[in-house]
Amino acid sequence: MLQVLKLCFSYPNRTLFTDWSADVGPGVTLVRGGDGCGKSTLLRLLAGLLAPDAGELHIHGVSLHDAPDAYRAKVFFTEPRSETFDRLTPVQYLAAQRLRYPAFDEQLLDRLVDGLALDEQMSKQLYMLSTGSRRKVFLAAAFASGAALTLLDLPFAALDKASIGFVTGLLEDASAHSNRAWVVADYAAPARVPLAGVIDLGD
Numbered sequence: 231m232l233q234v235l236k237l238c239f240s241y242p243n244r245t246l247f248t249d250w251s252a253d254v255g256p257g258v259t260l261v262r263g264g265d266g267c268g269k270s271t272l273l274r275l276l277a278g279l280l281a282p283d284a285g286e287l288h289i290h291g292v293s294l295h296d297a298p299d300a301y302r303a304k305v306f307f308t309e310p311r312s313e314t315f316d317r318l319t320p321v322q323y324l325a326a327q328r329l330r331y332p333a334f335d336e337q338l339l340d341r342l343v344d345g346l347a348l349d350e351q352m353s354k355q356l357y358m359l360s361t362g363s364r365r366k367v368f369l370a371a372a373f374a375s376g377a378a379l380t381l382l383d384l385p386f387a388a389l390d391k392a393s394i395g396f397v398t399g400l401l402e403d404a405s406a407h408s409n410r411a412w413v414v415a416d417y418a419a420p421a422r423v424p425l426a427g428v429i430d431l432g433d
């Protein structure tokens with residue numbers, strides 16, 4: 231589903247990727263690595279939010295370089311630390327995601343809001359929510375989006391135990407998807423989730 235060919239990317243004082251290639255298929259692929267190894271940067275590159283110095287990215291044959299809007303329309307990625315949506319309530323943020331993704335699953339969203347215990351947070355602006363609740367809103371959007379490629383950065387960070395169990399169950403389901411690819415960046419493999427592949431960036 232996602233093809234990366236000879237990707238190169240450096241920050242001014244650090245080279246992170248040199249001629250790096252990968253094929254990502256349906257199901258859950260783990261991007262594993264220690265602090266500062268480049269997990270979040272790789273997700274930004276795959277999302278088309280950060281321009282590579284060289285290389286090609288395709289989703290279902292759509293090239294980021296040739297058709298950036300069509301490529302980005304196939305990807306769900308809200309950076310967990312994003313402040314872009316701070317003034318929106320979860321209801322407004324989720325409405326915006328619903329408009330963006332044609333396969334957005336409204337019924338699943340209801341179950342996600344319930345399962346992540348977000349009901350009481352839905353009409354507060356995002357900046358008023360705890361880190362964990364903000365992350366849960368972004369996770370709900372990710373799972374409901376129906377995007378061909380969904381990128382999750384540290385999906386369990388700042389979550390309560392019940393939500394960790396719930397998100398693990400969602401990822402177990404995602405591992406069986408035949409039409410959606412999930413790239414999950416974390417320090418270690420999530421327990422119980424069968425992985426379609428592992429991209430190891432080292433420690």
Ligand SMILES: Nc1ncnc2c1ncn2[C@@H]1O[C@H](COP(=O)(O)OP(=O)(O)OP(=O)(O)O)[C@@H](O)[C@H]1O
Nearest residue numbers: 241242243244263264265266267268269270271272
């Ligand atoms: N905007 C930036 N400008 C310059 N260097 C950056 C920038 N963002 C990240 N870096 C550096 O690039 C490297 C990779 O950072 P990145 O956040 O991608 O790693 P990470 O694996 O996600 O880290 P963590 O697990 O700690 O979140 C780090 O050395 C970081 O300091």
